[in-house]
Amino acid sequence: MTDTSLHRSLPDRLDKPLKSAVLSWESLLVLVALGIFILNSFASPYFLNAWSLSDLTFNFTEKALIALAMALLIISGEIDLSVAAIIALASTMMGLALQYGADTPVLVAVGVGVGIACGAFNGFLVTGLKLPSIVVTIGTMSLFRGIAFIILGDQSFKGYPKSFSWFGQGYVWWVISFELVLFLVCAVIYWVLLHRTNFGRRIFAIGNNDVAARFSGVRVERIKFILFCLTGLMSGMAAVLLTARLGSTRPSIAEGFELEAITMVVLGGVSILGGAGSILGVVLAALIVGLVTFGLGLLNVPGIVMTIFTGSLLIVVIALPILFRMWRQRA
Amino acid sequence: MNRLLKHREIFLFLAILLVLVLVTARFPRFAQPGNLLTIFNDTSILMMLALGQMAVILTRSIDLSMASNLALTGMVVAMTNAAFPGIPIPLLIAGCVVVGAALGAFNGILVWKLDIPPIVVTLGTLTIFRGLVFVISGGAWVNAAQMSPDFIGLQRAVLLGLPLLSWFAIVVAALFWVLMTRTPLGRALYAVGVNPTASVYTGIDVGKTKFYAFVIAGAVAGLCGYLWISRYVIASVEVAGGYELTIIAACVIGGVSIAGGIGSVAGVLLGAIFLGVINNALPVINISPFWQMAISGTAILLAVVLNARGERRRGRVILKTAEGV
Amino acid sequence: QTRIALVVKSLGNGFFDAANKGAQEAAAELGDVEVIYTGPTAATAEAQIEVVNALIAQQVDAIAISANDPDALVPALQRAMERGIKVISWDSGVAPEGRQLHLNPSDIGLIGETIIKLAADYLPEGGDVAILSAASTATNQNAWIEAAKAAIPEKFPNINLVSVVYGDDDSVKSTEEAKGLIASYPDLKAIIAPTTVGVVAAAQVVTDQGLIGKVNVTGLALPSEFKQFIDNGASQAVALWNPIDLGYAAVMLANDLVEGGEAAPGASLSMGRMGELTLDDTNAGAMAPPFTFDASNIEEFSKIY
Amino acid sequence: MTDPILTLSGISKSFPGVRALHDVALELYAGEVTALIGENGAGKSTLVKVMTGIYQPDAGEISVAGQVVSLPTAHSASAVGITAIHQETVLFDELTVAENIYLGHAPRTLLGLIDWRKMRAEAQETLDSMAAGIDAGIKLKELGIAKKHLVAVARALSIDAQVVIMDEPTAALSQKEIEELYVLIDLLKQDGKAILFISHKFDEIYRIADRYTVFRDGEQVGKGLIRETSQSEIVRLMVGRSVEQIFPARQAAIGAVVLEARGLSHPTEFDDVSFAVRKGEILGFYGLVGAGRSEVMQAVFGLTPTSAGTLTLEGAAIAPKSPADAVEAGIVYVPEERGKQGVITGEPIFKNVSLPSLGKTSKSGFLRMAEEFALARTYTERLDLRASSLSQNVSTLSGGNQQKVVIAKWLATLPKVIILDEPTKGIDIGSKAAVHEFMGELVAQGLSVIMVSSELPEVLGMSDRIVVMREGRVVDTLENAELKPETLVRLAAGIAEEHAA
Ligand SMILES: Nc1ncnc2c1ncn2[C@@H]1O[C@H](COP(=O)(O)OP(=O)(O)OP(=O)(O)O)[C@@H](O)[C@H]1O
Ligand SMILES: Nc1ncnc2c1ncn2[C@@H]1O[C@H](COP(=O)(O)OP(=O)(O)OP(=O)(O)O)[C@@H](O)[C@H]1O
Ligand SMILES: [Mg+2]
Numbered sequence A: 001m002t003d004t005s006l007h008r009s010l011p012d013r014l015d016k017p018l019k020s021a022v023l024s025w026e027s028l029l030v031l032v033a034l035g036i037f038i039l040n041s042f043a044s045p046y047f048l049n050a051w052s053l054s055d056l057t058f059n060f061t062e063k064a065l066i067a068l069a070m071a072l073l074i075i076s077g078e079i080d081l082s083v084a085a086i087i088a089l090a091s092t093m094m095g096l097a098l099q100y101g102a103d104t105p106v107l108v109a110v111g112v113g114v115g116i117a118c119g120a121f122n123g124f125l126v127t128g129l130k131l132p133s134i135v136v137t138i139g140t141m142s143l144f145r146g147i148a149f150i151i152l153g154d155q156s157f158k159g160y161p162k163s164f165s166w167f168g169q170g171y172v173w174w175v176i177s178f179e180l181v182l183f184l185v186c187a188v189i190y191w192v193l194l195h196r197t198n199f200g201r202r203i204f205a206i207g208n209n210d211v212a213a214r215f216s217g218v219r220v221e222r223i224k225f226i227l228f229c230l231t232g233l234m235s236g237m238a239a240v241l242l243t244a245r246l247g248s249t250r251p252s253i254a255e256g257f258e259l260e261a262i263t264m265v266v267l268g269g270v271s272i273l274g275g276a277g278s279i280l281g282v283v284l285a286a287l288i289v290g291l292v293t294f295g296l297g298l299l300n301v302p303g304i305v306m307t308i309f310t311g312s313l314l315i316v317v318i319a320l321p322i323l324f325r326m327w328r329q330r331a
Numbered sequence B: 001m002n003r004l005l006k007h008r009e010i011f012l013f014l015a016i017l018l019v020l021v022l023v024t025a026r027f028p029r030f031a032q033p034g035n036l037l038t039i040f041n042d043t044s045i046l047m048m049l050a051l052g053q054m055a056v057i058l059t060r061s062i063d064l065s066m067a068s069n070l071a072l073t074g075m076v077v078a079m080t081n082a083a084f085p086g087i088p089i090p091l092l093i094a095g096c097v098v099v100g101a102a103l104g105a106f107n108g109i110l111v112w113k114l115d116i117p118p119i120v121v122t123l124g125t126l127t128i129f130r131g132l133v134f135v136i137s138g139g140a141w142v143n144a145a146q147m148s149p150d151f152i153g154l155q156r157a158v159l160l161g162l163p164l165l166s167w168f169a170i171v172v173a174a175l176f177w178v179l180m181t182r183t184p185l186g187r188a189l190y191a192v193g194v195n196p197t198a199s200v201y202t203g204i205d206v207g208k209t210k211f212y213a214f215v216i217a218g219a220v221a222g223l224c225g226y227l228w229i230s231r232y233v234i235a236s237v238e239v240a241g242g243y244e245l246t247i248i249a250a251c252v253i254g255g256v257s258i259a260g261g262i263g264s265v266a267g268v269l270l271g272a273i274f275l276g277v278i279n280n281a282l283p284v285i286n287i288s289p290f291w292q293m294a295i296s297g298t299a300i301l302l303a304v305v306l307n308a309r310g311e312r313r314r315g316r317v318i319l320k321t322a323e324g325v
Numbered sequence C: 001q002t003r004i005a006l007v008v009k010s011l012g013n014g015f016f017d018a019a020n021k022g023a024q025e026a027a028a029e030l031g032d033v034e035v036i037y038t039g040p041t042a043a044t045a046e047a048q049i050e051v052v053n054a055l056i057a058q059q060v061d062a063i064a065i066s067a068n069d070p071d072a073l074v075p076a077l078q079r080a081m082e083r084g085i086k087v088i089s090w091d092s093g094v095a096p097e098g099r100q101l102h103l104n105p106s107d108i109g110l111i112g113e114t115i116i117k118l119a120a121d122y123l124p125e126g127g128d129v130a131i132l133s134a135a136s137t138a139t140n141q142n143a144w145i146e147a148a149k150a151a152i153p154e155k156f157p158n159i160n161l162v163s164v165v166y167g168d169d170d171s172v173k174s175t176e177e178a179k180g181l182i183a184s185y186p187d188l189k190a191i192i193a194p195t196t197v198g199v200v201a202a203a204q205v206v207t208d209q210g211l212i213g214k215v216n217v218t219g220l221a222l223p224s225e226f227k228q229f230i231d232n233g234a235s236q237a238v239a240l241w242n243p244i245d246l247g248y249a250a251v252m253l254a255n256d257l258v259e260g261g262e263a264a265p266g267a268s269l270s271m272g273r274m275g276e277l278t279l280d281d282t283n284a285g286a287m288a289p290p291f292t293f294d295a296s297n298i299e300e301f302s303k304i305y
Numbered sequence D: 001m002t003d004p005i006l007t008l009s010g011i012s013k014s015f016p017g018v019r020a021l022h023d024v025a026l027e028l029y030a031g032e033v034t035a036l037i038g039e040n041g042a043g044k045s046t047l048v049k050v051m052t053g054i055y056q057p058d059a060g061e062i063s064v065a066g067q068v069v070s071l072p073t074a075h076s077a078s079a080v081g082i083t084a085i086h087q088e089t090v091l092f093d094e095l096t097v098a099e100n101i102y103l104g105h106a107p108r109t110l111l112g113l114i115d116w117r118k119m120r121a122e123a124q125e126t127l128d129s130m131a132a133g134i135d136a137g138i139k140l141k142e143l144g145i146a147k148k149h150l151v152a153v154a155r156a157l158s159i160d161a162q163v164v165i166m167d168e169p170t171a172a173l174s175q176k177e178i179e180e181l182y183v184l185i186d187l188l189k190q191d192g193k194a195i196l197f198i199s200h201k202f203d204e205i206y207r208i209a210d211r212y213t214v215f216r217d218g219e220q221v222g223k224g225l226i227r228e229t230s231q232s233e234i235v236r237l238m239v240g241r242s243v244e245q246i247f248p249a250r251q252a253a254i255g256a257v258v259l260e261a262r263g264l265s266h267p268t269e270f271d272d273v274s275f276a277v278r279k280g281e282i283l284g285f286y287g288l289v290g291a292g293r294s295e296v297m298q299a300v301f302g303l304t305p306t307s308a309g310t311l312t313l314e315g316a317a318i319a320p321k322s323p324a325d326a327v328e329a330g331i332v333y334v335p336e337e338r339g340k341q342g343v344i345t346g347e348p349i350f351k352n353v354s355l356p357s358l359g360k361t362s363k364s365g366f367l368r369m370a371e372e373f374a375l376a377r378t379y380t381e382r383l384d385l386r387a388s389s390l391s392q393n394v395s396t397l398s399g400g401n402q403q404k405v406v407i408a409k410w411l412a413t414l415p416k417v418i419i420l421d422e423p424t425k426g427i428d429i430g431s432k433a434a435v436h437e438f439m440g441e442l443v444a445q446g447l448s449v450i451m452v453s454s455e456l457p458e459v460l461g462m463s464d465r466i467v468v469m470r471e472g473r474v475v476d477t478l479e480n481a482e483l484k485p486e487t488l489v490r491l492a493a494g495i496a497e498e499h500a501a
């Protein structure tokens, strides 16, 4: 719109980075998170306690790990609804490996490996056969969990070694659990990957316009394939954590995780249409979801009522900026 | 062969026949007319829901909240019936349709007026509606003993050899067929999905058409709310949990394109019946029901692959000599 | 004040609501006790763990849980015990390392025998029967089914158990499984459903398919939910213990532990008006024998629970 | 003289950052064809959309037969008797031809339901009256672009309208179909309809129009009767100055062959295409729209797989399987559809420019923003990009400036061969000259340029040699010396020598 203003030498940017940071989605989320935190500490005397806060993190770390990779996938314009089913299959395979006497390192390798394999299968169907990811992953969601059911039927695997349980129950230092540390480390890695590397830049380009990205020499298929594998990898890691935390595997494990992970991603400001979003937003959203569910849990509000809050939060947080814009246009 | 693939309804029909034949080979009682009618009756609710979902998917949208809508409407009607057994059932059914349509309209308004992507809206209402079931019921179940005999009996009444539930499905399917092929609204649903820009040029209000699609899906979900509750005679928070994906699966298997604009009533009905036949066949032929999920997953994947084959544009042909190919 | 959490498999289940009545009764009787009635909405172990975590954070004095999975809850409950919370399981148990004691509603062998007897009593010539259970992982159902299988050869030689299927305590799944049984076994004489959800689904299927008199449904059922099927003849008789008593006893036991009672093999703990619970070598004990409902008494009990 | 059927007055319309129409007036008369003339971006199509209820004007009024009307939707426009054939074919691939024609105003049965049989019959009748040779029962996606356009025409005719608007209806039609359209327009005139005809082709304007209105930069700058006005006068009105299009004189030393294609074939789109481009040369590709030139270029760029043929770059055989391969080898492609294929509109200028060069600006895979800005600045300045900053979103740039972003993006990769597909399509006359000048600079630096263009003056003015394509095949390759435009047209259209003479 400023075509008319002539600049022989173009400046890098006009607005101050600081100003745009203050007005960003992430700062809105920070406010929401702080608000809920304060509300929680008033609502329940048990909230402000190191162990409580530590327990709180178990409510979201596994889903949030998936949400990190899912964010990249959604930014690239695809989606993976099969993540929870991947957890089920990976966990089942770990259980199977356990029956054959696998020790902890092998168990972890199996879980993560199955995750990557499932992700690669999704990735192949989507990029190789050029199928829409939403239907493909609805299909593989039944397939993966279905295989878990075939293997396990009405049985369950249990008896995981103590050293394995540490992944889901252990503490690195004081109240800082391994799950939390792993999540924070992954969050940093994903932040760098998305916001500071060529790979991340290309993900945004693909999500904005995959045709133009391809025309610009971006290997769209390869990148999308990698993203599906990454999502599988994170699901495999979540499977390790969850299995270690539960100490047992049933085929119905992690049911409904996919929608919760996607909720975190969308709440974190990632555009479901692709092309926009940030890791910081996703991390904050995960924290918000964790705070809300734990806070309400302390008040013994049933889980189902909490979902009203998260569902409304999702719609309201998305709708507010739109309403605000409409209102400003009218004024 | 190409012709055949194009007419995917026929293809699907043959696939269903094949399953029937295979199962009957091992278990002759399966293909008896009585059992087939039972399968049809068992699939009725899925058929109706899938038709409602088709209306939405045609417009390049998706409704993830249908199962929650069903649960909420079902709980409302069950509690109403428990509290006021005197209210005539047809009135209750009409009420269900209205409540369901209103919930659908809520989705529709957000999509139409605020332009929020349908998947986000319905992901939100998916949890909100189900949470509301808990809130209005306080978590308590409404069980058979609390429902009036008419409430439970209506769909089981037999007319011309078929339970009323099957008739509901037949009537709804007929209405959808008329809607989709013979009314401007139905055609607008297709047009919006095929080419939204061109729709605007044709005088179709894209947002409003999507709104109507959500209202239709909601109304169907509402109707099915009553049918589901009276069929399984229990209303609880968990009713039809996770069923939204089965509904979408029936559409996909039935040849509805997730990219909008493509799909037919017959295809969706067959898609639902396909799932119904599989579900019924497994326990009968003594395959562990644990196989069921993997089989329907595979069926969905096969269906998408075949669909994509059929839909893939026959590239426009420049070379004159290649035109015959 | 003592705070005891009564954690159930899922909220909204009539059986557990009844148990809560008993729990409140116990709280009133004990005086300075608050009962927190809670649980997930979906009967999954993950959701139950979140509930347990929230209870740990609230530093309740005791948790009495009916578990969705005997193993998955162990780590969370162990953590609760580490923080000084007394943990007992009731109804559906937790593996011994995850709780201090387990309260069986009734004696496992007795229940297993009773559910077969309920079917056999109405099958003088014997015949095919099938079991429709809850989730395949449900500890209590599995134990009863084992006991039932063990009892058949000696005590009911002409009863032929053809299949065990699982309805997951989900009414739709249970309905489908019941239909599958009827379709697969044309000579089926009885469906035994040792779960309150499954038994209603099976009875409804029998009613819908006009098989009343041909297929007898029996098992464990809440009188209030099941009365109509005794009335219409789909079922001759069902059994159950009193969930009110069960909730009451669970709270009493938890309170006993809080007040210093020791859970050890052979120990006896107080269940208030229900008497004493004697623990076996896995620290488990049974409350009372199951009670049979038939046309003669269902009317009366359906008004209570 | 009769009163106009339709009068527009004081119409203004702005888009964010663009004033598309400013206080324009227009009258249309029954039984007459009014030509609307103006450069690309003058606001012609915008006016059409205002008249058909697709856009709402910011100011001004529209009256039909003396009555002021408001047109909130496309429906209301057809209700008052205004119908249009839009510039883009806005039709429905998955629906049948008949339904494409009648969607929104289908004949109904007594019950109010759509009467398919009647609709099909009437559609067929309309199509036959146009001698379109199209079966109304087939799906639209089975038709080629020209036939689709005829369906659009049929749709406009199916609405019983007083005013028929045609926005560049002949752009995608072959000569034969154009002649049939002229006949049709004559019939409409005799029926007493008012026609608004938008075209860039002066020969056809002089052939069928009675009046003209000229737009420049969204304003009406002149009108009158065609028979009283000379062509050069209209051009002067249009551009605001007299124009002899001047193409930059170049003296690039043409060197050895850089890229050679031999026998490139594709199952359905092109067959046995061979050409070679040399260092410092501009190789023009001419043909009618749909001749398959874009397809060939996209095959060279690795987007479309070929079934046969070889590519040789500087003596080495290459077989790019994706654009990434082509870019690596040194071949880049400026696509025809700028908005869809060229720029990523949601992202800022610098990200667009650096995208293919990330390997160079980054350090072991990590972004270095300063390098990116430097790279973007270097190349956008060379192209004289008009923008406020490098972080400005590309979507807010004008078409010409977007094109510059695309070219800058490719120059930054230091390519050997640059393929420009319709480089000046939809670009105003000033930017056009800049692009032409720049192409001269490119070859002067030793690049090889392939330029696909449907504009005769451009092809003749810029190319060293010209490849003419028709229906997916190369018809001829000509040295551009003393070439007559007629020769190219004849080759492209497949008209035999004798007829043309
Ligand atoms: N939807 C829109 N949003 C923003 N700007 C627009 C939009 N439509 C048109 N414009 C701008 O309005 C101006 C007029 O465009 P219009 O399409 O009316 O030109 P035209 O005269 O039809 O050109 P052509 O001969 O190329 O078809 C152009 O600058 C164009 O970029
Ligand atoms: N059947 C069709 N349906 C839709 N669009 C079409 C069809 N045929 C051609 N087009 C469009 O018309 C334009 C020109 O067609 P195409 O690119 O095949 O011809 P070309 O000779 O390669 O290109 P150019 O226009 O550069 O001469 C393109 O934008 C193309 O997408
Ligand atoms: Mg135009």
Ligand SMILES: [Mg+2]
Binding pocket: D290, D293, D294, D295, D336
């Ligand atoms: Mg082209």
